[in-house]
Amino acid sequence: MLLFAVALYSEAAPLIEILRLKKDPAFRPFDLFTSKDAALILTGCGPAKAAAGTACLLTAKPPDVSGLFVNFGICGCLTRSVTPGTPYLACRITDAADGRTYYPDLMYPSPFAEAGITSYPQPVRDSSLLPRLEEYPRPAGTCANPGRAEEKSDRDSRMSQTILFDTEAAACYQSASHFLLQHQMIFCKVVSDYGASVRLTPGEVTNLMKQPAKSLITWLSGLSIPKLHTDPFTPKDREAIQIAAQRLKLSEAMRAQLVRLLTYASLTGHSPVRLLAPFTAPGFACTSKKEGKIYLEQLKYTLSGRTGL
Numbered sequence: 001m002l003l004f005a006v007a008l009y010s011e012a013a014p015l016i017e018i019l020r021l022k023k024d025p026a027f028r029p030f031d032l033f034t035s036k037d038a039a040l041i042l043t044g045c046g047p048a049k050a051a052a053g054t055a056c057l058l059t060a061k062p063p064d065v066s067g068l069f070v071n072f073g074i075c076g077c078l079t080r081s082v083t084p085g086t087p088y089l090a091c092r093i094t095d096a097a098d099g100r101t102y103y104p105d106l107m108y109p110s111p112f113a114e115a116g117i118t119s120y121p122q123p124v125r126d127s128s129l130l131p132r133l134e135e136y137p138r139p140a141g142t143c144a145n146p147g148r149a150e151e152k153s154d155r156d157s158r159m160s161q162t163i164l165f166d167t168e169a170a171a172c173y174q175s176a177s178h179f180l181l182q183h184q185m186i187f188c189k190v191v192s193d194y195g196a197s198v199r200l201t202p203g204e205v206t207n208l209m210k211q212p213a214k215s216l217i218t219w220l221s222g223l224s225i226p227k228l229h230t231d232p233f234t235p236k237d238r239e240a241i242q243i244a245a246q247r248l249k250l251s252e253a254m255r256a257q258l259v260r261l262l263t264y265a266s267l268t269g270h271s272p273v274r275l276l277a278p279f280t281a282p283g284f285a286c287t288s289k290k291e292g293k294i295y296l297e298q299l300k301y302t303l304s305g306r307t308g309l
Contacts, residue, residue, distance in 0.1 A: 002220060003061055003069045004040040005054045005172050010202035011073045012040055014213035029056050047097070047121060047171035054175035062179070068220065069176045069185050072213070074192035074205060075117060075166040076124060082191050087212035088164060090187035092116035095170035102173050105182040105257070107264045107300075108223055111215060115163045117189060119170035124195050164189055183260060188216050232266035236273050244279040248292030261300055275299065 002019075006012035009031070015021070021033035021040055030053050031042040039061045043053025054069075063069065075088075091114040094101045106114060169187050176185050190212045192200055200208070233241070241262060245255045262272040278284060279295065286292050 001061065001063060001067045002038040003057055003063060003067060004038070005043050005050065005057055005069070005071050005168075005176075006040060007043055007045050007050065007073050007168055008202075008205070009042055010205040011209055012042060013206045014210045015040060015072065015217070018213060018217050027060065032057070032060065034061075043168065043172075045123070046167050047119065050168035050171040051175040054172045055178070058176060058179040063184065067180070067184060068223070069180055070216070070220070071169055071172040071176075071185075071187045072209075072216065073166065073168060073189060074200075074208065075164045075169075075189035076193050076195045077164055077191040078194065079163050080194050082163075084191050084193065085208050085211065086113070086191045087215065088113050088115045088117075088189050088191070090115065090117045090164070090169055090189060093169045093173050093187065094118045095174075096120045097170075100170075102170065102177075103182070103257070104173070104185050104187060105260055105264075106186075107183050107261060110219055112188070112219075117164040117166060117169050117187070119166055119168065121167065123167055124165055164191070165195070181260075183264060186220075188212070232263055233272065237262070237266070237271075240273045240276045240280050244276040247279050247284060248286050248295055249289045250292055250296065251289065254289075254293060254296055258296060258299075275302075 004012070004015060006015070012033075016033050019035055019038045019040070021035050021038060024032045024034050030044075033040045033042075039057065041053050041057040043050045050071075054071075058069065077086075089106055089110060089112045090104060091106050092101060092103055094116065096118050097120075166189060169189065173185065173187070190209055192205065192208060241259065245258060248254075248258075250258060262275065265275060266272055279286075286295065
């Protein structure tokens with residue numbers, strides 16, 4: 001089942017039309033729209049409403065192991081060269097209120113660009129008030145540099161910038177994480193403005209969301225979500241994971257991410273031993289945890305379909 005949390009009706013209208021959702025008049029806490037295979041809740045604006053609405057949705061419609069939760073809506077963007085109406089998948093979500101950062105597992109090939117997003121307690125109308133937090137936008141269809149780790153690090157430094165901001169993504173993530181695994185959460189944001197004081201009308205928002213909504217549903221309809229309750233690893237796989245985690249100097253959190261990535265790879269027909277061969281080879285050397293994180297990102301982008309396996 002597809003489960004959507006959207007702040008406003010103007011943002012959700014294209015999804016409601018495409019999925020032929022009908023309002024559930026018996027559902028009281030929030031406006032809920034449902035069909036046989038999908039449900040959408042209108043949370044209202046702001047982190048408190050987003051968290052409450054998400055929890056309400058996932059309690060009313062408990063997701064199974066192949067379910068997907070999607071937070072869909074507009075966002076601001078600091079990069080004025082980005083055209084309004086451009087959709088992004090959030091690969092990193094920072095909560096401006098407490099500084100914590102969360103990393104959705106984007107393990108599926110997608111037609112969308114990726115970027116980090118920072119969530120603020122209230123709408124930002126003046127972009128000069130936004131701190132320059134480090135984010136790494138990645139254009140759709142590109143991959144991590146397979147060459148030297150230092151070259152990739154330099155490239156990422158040049159791309160460092162806060163690119164997207166909203167008020168709901170972090171709250172939705174924190175709430176949904178109590179119900180779902182990371183690979184079951186998707187955050188699709190559509191650029192609407194650059195932090196200006198001018199507000200779009202509901203009709204303008206709906207028009208802005210039509211094409212991204214259509215692209216999103218087309219993509220989601222073709223996804224095959226792995227059932228991660230199954231143990232897919234052989235003894236040789238586990239040995240390779242242990243060696244690679246040590247060689248890459250991964251923290252416990254990074255090791256857990258590696259296991260999730262390889263679980264997905266195994267369940268979709270790929271060999272963890274072969275994928276980890278470059279890191280388990282006798283001549284491989286990794287000098288720091290930072291460098292290990294770069295190699296982990298390269299593996300992630302390989303598995304997401306941006307380079308051949």
